Amino acid sequence: MSLRRPILLTCGEPAGIGPELAPKARASGVPFVFMGDPRHLPEGTPWAEITTLSDPLPDDALAVLRHDFPAPAIPGQPDPANAAAVIEVIARAVRLAMSGEASGICTLPINKEALKRGAGFAFPGHTEFLAHLAGDVPVVMMLASTTVDPPCRVVPVTIHIPLSEVPRSLTPQAMDQAVRITDAAMRRDFGLASPRLAVAGINPHAGENGVMGHEETDWIGPLLAGLRDEGFDLSGPLPADTMFHAPARSRYDAAICAYHDQALIPIKTLDFAGGVNVTLGLPFVRTSPDHGTAFDIAGKGVADADSVIAALRMAHDMAERR
Numbered sequence: 001m002s003l004r005r006p007i008l009l010t011c012g013e014p015a016g017i018g019p020e021l022a023p024k025a026r027a028s029g030v031p032f033v034f035m036g037d038p039r040h041l042p043e044g045t046p047w048a049e050i051t052t053l054s055d056p057l058p059d060d061a062l063a064v065l066r067h068d069f070p071a072p073a074i075p076g077q078p079d080p081a082n083a084a085a086v087i088e089v090i091a092r093a094v095r096l097a098m099s100g101e102a103s104g105i106c107t108l109p110i111n112k113e114a115l116k117r118g119a120g121f122a123f124p125g126h127t128e129f130l131a132h133l134a135g136d137v138p139v140v141m142m143l144a145s146t147t148v149d150p151p152c153r154v155v156p157v158t159i160h161i162p163l164s165e166v167p168r169s170l171t172p173q174a175m176d177q178a179v180r181i182t183d184a185a186m187r188r189d190f191g192l193a194s195p196r197l198a199v200a201g202i203n204p205h206a207g208e209n210g211v212m213g214h215e216e217t218d219w220i221g222p223l224l225a226g227l228r229d230e231g232f233d234l235s236g237p238l239p240a241d242t243m244f245h246a247p248a249r250s251r252y253d254a255a256i257c258a259y260h261d262q263a264l265i266p267i268k269t270l271d272f273a274g275g276v277n278v279t280l281g282l283p284f285v286r287t288s289p290d291h292g293t294a295f296d297i298a299g300k301g302v303a304d305a306d307s308v309i310a311a312l313r314m315a316h317d318m319a320e321r322r
């Protein structure tokens, strides 16, 4: 695989499974550089420091762009002293991607609670932080699996908010934006000439004509009708419980969902090992494995690298298309 510049793999929370996934990710075949503290890598990991992203990458070792942390990493026990450095690594990677020195970024998982408690991290996750670093651009989160057939791609319109706040935050503006950003990214980043989008309702049976909720009749249906008039290929609002089995997925390329679990439960059930989280709408490429920091298994060497491998390959393909 060739790219003019490598993908940057940010270390994420060093007490999680990130550091042990980095050397395993070399199996992806994608030219990438790990950005973090090499002292956090599993003992015996062959690594070689590079100082700029134009340096040639070593064939037989993990390339590391060094970012020293104040404290060691104890698996499963995030150290508040390291929280600020986790955030700095992401910000540094974004600067390198925005300047064109990196072809994109792939982020290993952060622990949102550890960053909030340790450094007052003010964002719900990477997605919102990256959007902010890019100049407060509108973005959407998509999780994608192309190893299941038909592919499963899901976009939660509302993300990391309490379920009780979903009906208030799921606005026509937010859904309209999600449709437009997803349609554009399907064309630009995934090479689909005529993307077909399916939109889930929020209520059971998509409200069943107003007898189980009214958002679908009040505004989701009319919004979709207006977007169809503009030329978007949209189905919905669909009942969420029957839109993720294989024959249903064959009828669309991406599903726009009302809230986090409506979107993420189907994909993590179908393909937890191979799912990829990708931020659509950014001026640079960003992917991530679909899983989190997995403190329960960190440091044991058993973490599965398939998702980070899929994430690096997706970042590579997106960067090539751009």
Ligand SMILES: NC(=O)C1=CN([C@@H]2O[C@H](COP(=O)(O)OP(=O)(O)OC[C@H]3O[C@@H](n4cnc5c(N)ncnc54)[C@H](O)[C@@H]3O)[C@@H](O)[C@H]2O)C=CC1
Pocket: 017, 108, 109, 110, 111, 112, 113, 126, 277, 288, 289, 290, 291, 292, 293, 294, 295, 296, 297, 302, 303, 304, 305, 307
């Ligand atoms: N992109 C990111 O930075 C993400 C961060 N997170 C964060 O991770 C933390 C933990 O979240 P959880 O909900 O517990 O999800 P999690 O994905 O970390 O763990 C859920 C379960 O899956 C297992 N698991 C996860 N990744 C695995 C792998 N590669 N191989 C084998 N087993 C694996 C874990 O051992 C655990 O039993 C939270 O702070 C969350 O916010 C969660 C998802 C994405």
Ligand SMILES: NCC(=O)COP(=O)(O)O
Pocket: 124, 125, 126, 127, 128, 264, 277, 288
């Ligand atoms: N549940 C998905 C998740 O937590 C990923 O969030 P982000 O850090 O990619 O914004």
